[in-house]
Amino acid sequence: MAxxxxxxxxxxxxxxxxDPADRRTIxxxxxxxTGGYAALDKSCGMDPKDIVETVKAAELRGRGGAGFPAGxxxxxxxxxxxxxxxxxxxxDESEPATFKDQVLIRYDPHLxxxxxxxxMKACHLDTAYFYIxxxxxxxxxxFERAIQEAWxxxxxxDNSRMGKINDRPPRLFLQRxxxxxxxxxxxxxxxxxxxxRGWPRIKPPFPAVAGAFGRPTIINNVETLxxxxxxxxxxADWFKTFGKGRPEGAPPQVPASFGTKLFGVSGPVKKPGVIxxxxxxxxxxxxxxxxxxxLPGQKFKGAIPGGISxxxxxxxxxxxxxxxxIGKKYACLGLGTACVTVIPDSVSMVAMAxxxxxxxxxxxxxxxxxxxxGGNWLYKILSRIEAGxxxxxDLDLLLEVAGSMGSMPxxxxxxxxxxxxxxxRTIVNKFWDEFEAxxxxxxxxxxxxxxx
Amino acid sequence: MAWITKNSGTxxxxxxxxxxxxDAIKQHFEEEYIPRYPNRQAAxxxxxxxIQDEHNWLPFQAIEEAADFLGLPASTVxxxxxxxxxxxxxxxxxxxxxxxxxxxxxxxxxVQLVDRLSQVLGISPGETxxxxxxxLMHVECxxxxxxxxxxxxxxxxxxxxxxxxxxxxIQGLE
Ligand SMILES: Cc1cc2nc3c(=O)[nH]c(=O)nc-3n(C[C@H](O)[C@H](O)[C@H](O)COP(=O)(O)O)c2cc1C
Ligand code: SF4
Ligand code: FES
Numbered sequence: 356m357a358x359x360x361x362x363x364x365x366x367x368x369x370x371x372x373x374d375p376a377d378r379r380t381i382x383x384x385x386x387x388x389t390g391g392y393a394a395l396d397k398s399c400g401m402d403p404k405d406i407v408e409t410v411k412a413a414e415l416r417g418r419g420g421a422g423f424p425a426g427x428x429x430x431x432x433x434x435x436x437x438x439x440x441x442x443x444x445x446x447d448e449s450e451p452a453t454f455k456d457q458v459l460i461r462y463d464p465h466l467x468x469x470x471x472x473x474x475m476k477a478c479h480l481d482t483a484y485f486y487i488x489x490x491x492x493x494x495x496x497x498f499e500r501a502i503q504e505a506w507x508x509x510x511x512x513d514n515s516r517m518g519k520i521n522d523r524p525p526r527l528f529l530q531r532x533x534x535x536x537x538x539x540x541x542x543x544x545x546x547x548x549x550x551x552r553g554w555p556r557i558k559p560p561f562p563a564v565a566g567a568f569g570r571p572t573i574i575n576n577v578e579t580l581x582x583x584x585x586x587x588x589x590x591a592d593w594f595k596t597f598g599k600g601r602p603e604g605a606p607p608q609v610p611a612s613f614g615t616k617l618f619g620v621s622g623p624v625k626k627p628g629v630i631x632x633x634x635x636x637x638x639x640x641x642x643x644x645x646x647x648x649x650l651p652g653q654k655f656k657g658a659i660p661g662g663i664s665x666x667x668x669x670x671x672x673x674x675x676x677x678x679x680x681i682g683k684k685y686a687c688l689g690l691g692t693a694c695v696t697v698i699p700d701s702v703s704m705v706a707m708a709x710x711x712x713x714x715x716x717x718x719x720x721x722x723x724x725x726x727x728x729g730g731n732w733l734y735k736i737l738s739r740i741e742a743g744x745x746x747x748x749d750l751d752l753l754l755e756v757a758g759s760m761g762s763m764p765x766x767x768x769x770x771x772x773x774x775x776x777x778x779x780r781t782i783v784n785k786f787w788d789e790f791e792a793x794x795x796x797x798x799x800x801x802x803x804x805x806x807x
Numbered sequence: 808m809a810w811i812t813k814n815s816g817t818x819x820x821x822x823x824x825x826x827x828x829x830d831a832i833k834q835h836f837e838e839e840y841i842p843r844y845p846n847r848q849a850a851x852x853x854x855x856x857x858i859q860d861e862h863n864w865l866p867f868q869a870i871e872e873a874a875d876f877l878g879l880p881a882s883t884v885x886x887x888x889x890x891x892x893x894x895x896x897x898x899x900x901x902x903x904x905x906x907x908x909x910x911x912x913x914x915x916x917x918v919q920l921v922d923r924l925s926q927v928l929g930i931s932p933g934e935t936x937x938x939x940x941x942x943l944m945h946v947e948c949x950x951x952x953x954x955x956x957x958x959x960x961x962x963x964x965x966x967x968x969x970x971x972x973x974x975x976x977i978q979g980l981e
Pocket of ligand 3: 452908913950951952955956957
């Protein structure tokens with residue numbers, strides 16, 4: 356069921372259809388010549404409601420990490436009231452080991468812009484901000500130019516082919532972030548956009564009701580929006596021929612993973628990079644067939660499915676099928692961004708857990724005590740274990756602290772702490788032997804055991 | 808980021824006659840940026856970037872001037888400026904070297920790179936060389952994991968670095 360024709364990477368040479376060395380930015384003219392903006396033109400002739408219905412019927416799930424259905428998110432918007440409504444495009448891409456959106460931004464920016472425009476038309480959003488992380492310098496320059504081309508060619512502005520939206524000319528602007536992982540969280544992104552520190556907001560209200568500047572706002576990931584043009588052009592049924600459907604006979608409330616997705620692989624493989632494939636692809640196939648397998652002398656020990664917040668897949672989960680709902684099946688948080696980090700057996704899992712914990716303690720925004728303090732403690736305990744000064748009790752403490760952090764245990768505002776929770780717990784649990792071997796065998800009675 | 812300790816409010820602020828936020832930037836912002844948003848505060852981060860692009864860091868006086876331009880209290884703009892890793896509230900080197908320390912780069916050997924750079928430059932991460940040329944920083948994943956381990960030198964990305972070739976990223980820089 357290998358993908359015959361890439362969809363998202365139609366114009367971007369990628370394995371196995373092309374050589375990544377041949378990648379270059381596609382400008383407006385070339386984009387149009389190769390069928391670009393046809394979906395936007397089609398959308399302009401459609402009732403906005405029907406566009407939302409198409410995306411809903413396609414069951415297109417968000418590609419930013421959480422896998423929330425895009426069409427459903429769009430339908431949470433209240434009816435237009437004449438005031439401004441916003442789209443914030445999440446190009447913050449800061450989840451460690453994630454480098455997929457940048458391929459689209461840098462090489463086929465108009466595909467992203469077309470998806471943005473269609474979303475604006477469908478959801479009655481007049482102003483869009485492309486929030487791009489501060490460290491993407493080349494990408495920012497490329498995208499600024501593409502936005503200018505789009506204005507010059509009446510995608511946006513007074514003479515926009517979309518006409519007026521909410522009685523205003525549709526507009527798209529680039530907004531540069533300034534180095535803060537948390538600004539990828541959707542409400543932190545909005546705070547940052549408003550010129551404030553990136554502190555996630557307590558929900559509800561959800562952004563669809565009260566988002567940027569207190570107005571209805573949609574936040575979608577770059578790849579999610581880049582998938583929209585193909586869905587609108589070819590229809591929901593076509594889209595659902597790709598990816599992984601629900602098991603036979605399962606009711607429609609069971610989530611499915613339709614469509615193709617960008618997959619990245621980094622770590623000690625022969626050809627690291629980003630490719631496009633059907634959702635449901637096996638991890639082993641991704642590594643061996645698309646990325647050349649492990650480097651000589653390196654052995655697969657584990658993998659992180661898509662950003663460290665998802666936790667780890669163990670040595671015996673090499674055959675895992677990568678769809679949005681792998682979490683329950685393989686005891687991790689989910690597929691996340693589908694940018695896989697391969698961990699070789701030459702690397703210590705204690706070091707990996709310590710690296711993750713350091714990340715969360717550094718990137719916590721500091722609002723919630725379990726996240727701010729807990730992250731720091733995880734880092735300290737893991738550094739201690741790594742230095743050889745840990746005890747068995749530390750392992751219990753580690754699991755206890757990690758397990759108490761997050762919006763799922765209900766102790767924090769946002770999901771950053773859930774990432775710390777899952778990263779640390781899954782690494783410790785799936786590689787318990789390594790951790791046990793790293794701590795001293797002195798016997799301590801754990802506080803969590805005696806209930807202290 | 809949130810943990811950058813602010814200097815005390817009683818700290819003397821060095822001032823100079825000439826404003827950091829010059830008329831050219833002001834005019835550009837009035838025309839290009841302010842109309843993008845429903846309020847002026849939203850132009851804070853782009854404005855701080857513009858000032859830092861020009862002066863390489865954000866002196867307190869510049870923060871005050873930005874606040875004045877945006878119609879905000881200086882403390883509000885300072886609050887935002889201190890939150891973000893890219894904003895420097897102290898002078899830094901002409902070149903900032905950001906070495907990625909996240910997971911894929913650690914697997915591929917970033918620790919040795921930082922050690923080597925520290926040795927060559929004679930500074931630890933977070934410090935600036937005495938001649939004011941280089942500041943060495945750790946950074947979290949910069950989205951170039953396929954080329955791990957990697958580093959940014961100002962806006963320039965360098966991928967697939969090794970202990971042997973890492974010095975070349977600073978060679979030829981003045
Ligand atoms: C701590 C944290 C960081 C996040 N970082 C990103 C990010 O860098 N890029 C992204 O697209 N989504 C990120 N998300 C997910 C967003 O909150 C949001 O779900 C997503 O942008 C919605 O877009 P989608 O539905 O199209 O996927 C992050 C979430 C959390 C909790
Ligand atoms: S969970 Fe952490 S990052 Fe999220 S709001 Fe709370 S302190 Fe901030
Ligand atoms: S982990 Fe270093 S660039 Fe992503």
